[in-house]
Amino acid sequence: MITHIFNSSIVSGPEMLVIPALKKLGEAVSIIFLTETRLPTESARPIEYAMKFGYDVYSVPVNGRWDKTAFLELRNVLDKISPRIIHAHDVKASLYLQQAKRVRPGFKGAIVSTHHGASYRKGKIRLYEEIYVRFVLPSFDKVLCVCELDRKSVIHRGVPEGKVSIHLNGTDRPRVLPEDRNASAATIRKSWKEKMPELPDTDAAVFLGAVARLSPEKRHDRMLKVVASFKKREESGHCKKTVLLCFGEGPEEQKLRQLARTLQLEDRVFFMGYSNTISDEMAGFDALLCLSDGEGIPINLLEAGWAATPVISTRVGGIPDLINSNEAGFLVEKKASDESIAEQMWNMLQNTKQLTSVGQAYQKRVMEFFSHDAWLKKLNEVYATLPGKI
Template sequence: MYILPFAGIGGTERHVLALVRNLKQRHRLCVLSPRGPGADMFRSEGVGFYEIMALEFDRNFFAAVASLRSRLDQAIRESGVSLIHVHANIGLALLSRLMTRRHRPAGHRLPLVFTAHGAHEASATLEYYIDCRLANRVADAVICVSGAEAARFRDLGIIPSKLHLIYNGIDEPRWNLSAGQLRSRYGIAREAVVIGTVARLERVKGVDLLLRAFAEAAGDTVYGHRNIVLAIIGSGSEECELRALARALGVADRVLFMGMIPEASACLPMFDIFVVPSRHEAFPLACLEAMAAGKAVIATRVGGIPEAVVDGETGILVESEDVPGLARALRGLVADPDRRRALGAAGRARYEKMFRGSDMAARTEGVYFHVLAGRDSGKGEPAGERSGKDPGDRKIELPGEPEIGRYVTT
């Protein structure tokens, strides 16, 4: 059973969708989530879907708790649930643990796995602390999607035996339209250099930084390519402000706000350069999708991004908030199509080696088997019981990195 706190079409939802697509032939799966555009994605996969109310402490909290309890009982009764996997919200994990105590298949409590998907706002440090403390009490396993996240949990005192590092992964991209067809649809010249990004239009995603860097690069006559376009896919609360910023910077005629596109990766063929300008990230799927599409990536050196993008080999990394640095990276790649192709090819190879959705699903399935085996043997470490080992001594496995060794101390 997968439980999500929201059902948009962001990274968390697409992460779970990849798990569903790769595991549904081997397991009976069901999904609990609130109503949202992402809910239809799960329904279309033919797995059990149970709608719950969004868990918001400032609105309808008790009604949401009642909704969760009712749907948990229904899903367990109808789908024969033997394991619960909660994503992105430790409060849902705590409630799920409390509400399922009376459901004890074969005399055992239901194992619970929790995957953290990053915290990006001003309260991030507090959120990580709470996640770690509660996960120690209620989760049998904690999955982090990047080494940077795993290190934060380790430093905050997660029980070492619970911690698993499994990189995000995506399925092989498929496109119905060619680059030329996409450019024709959106009114972009075939000879233009298209810089693209896919992001929620919120401050944390740094689209304002990209606009400023694009304006700086577009106004530079030195690098010799005047026909450049910035395509922004996504929606959010800052869209009006970003449109106003593009006008103020004098580049509104070169910036295409494409809105929310459910399968945004379908537009990747028309991009020459893909940018991830985020101020904070865990391990963005959009970056992996661009690599899988063979696109040169420019990204900020935050969160788990440096674990995906190798600076100078598969893309270019710049510091967060460094608009001049981002502008220099844009100018360099706009002027050098050969380097764009080389970086894109290397990124594609790295995707094939490390970030396939099927590999992520297989490793996650391995965690399921691990916690189920521990439950059935009676040798597993119960939630809330410390192993006695120093968390600082924990060695975290980095899957798919044979060139640096099977184990790396973080």
């Protein structure tokens, strides 16, 4: 038995990567969620998501950041399940696993932690991440990082190098064949327009996508400023207008809506809200944007690959592990000015033949190196290094 532990109030990248893939692990899997008592409705979503896959799912209520009662309850659940490996994901789940192990003697099982993105966190979250890396991870049998930059970061901060491995993200989606892509895009855009009638017709604009939580580090504000720059260029020439579809929810939504109004982009920027189907609709975009200040390897970028949708991203975190050449995608520098990024993106988007070529090369790379099978192969290799822990 392998047990995975999450602390989740939304179904995001880690859950969407790990939970479906584990069905093909070849060993029984159970899942434990630390559920925040202050967010009962939100905490129910990941549990419902995992149960759809047929796992044994357990819930441990957590009240606050440091809940000793939850440490004990987590230990009781683990003793009942008696897994040979317990695998925690990110900061809080790993901290609670460490403390559950210390509740009383007799703990059985190897413990593993995956750090889903170390390179950019700010404020209190950065402080918690520092505590996690310096005081929690060294006690684990194995530490997995989703990119080379993160691996170097945790080693630099004191985690023994021999414990740390890279575990590149991977996901599977239906492949969109090159000859089917235009028809797929038209069908998807038609369905979007039914939900948002203000959208332009399927062939009347360049459709850019942003699929991410509306939070500060994702830098949707930069995307809006890029679209504003495009608007000026389009008004002085004869070319299709560019629209940006933002899929996701988050604390920045009202601020971003106001920015769109200020920049007079009401007919170019559309807030589409949360979608549980967007992972299979990436072919609707001419390009997917990721201008974040920091990332691991985002699942939505991998999903774009299966659709042969090219990605334009800042060169941060694990993105260069994914887009390792100009043939596989477009990278811009995080420190570049908004206008400089707009200039580069404009030139990229005007070359439709290059966009198509890059999308196809990107699809080939994702299918070969970032699939569920590649992810599971590496995970099984890691688990095989943990003998004698039953």
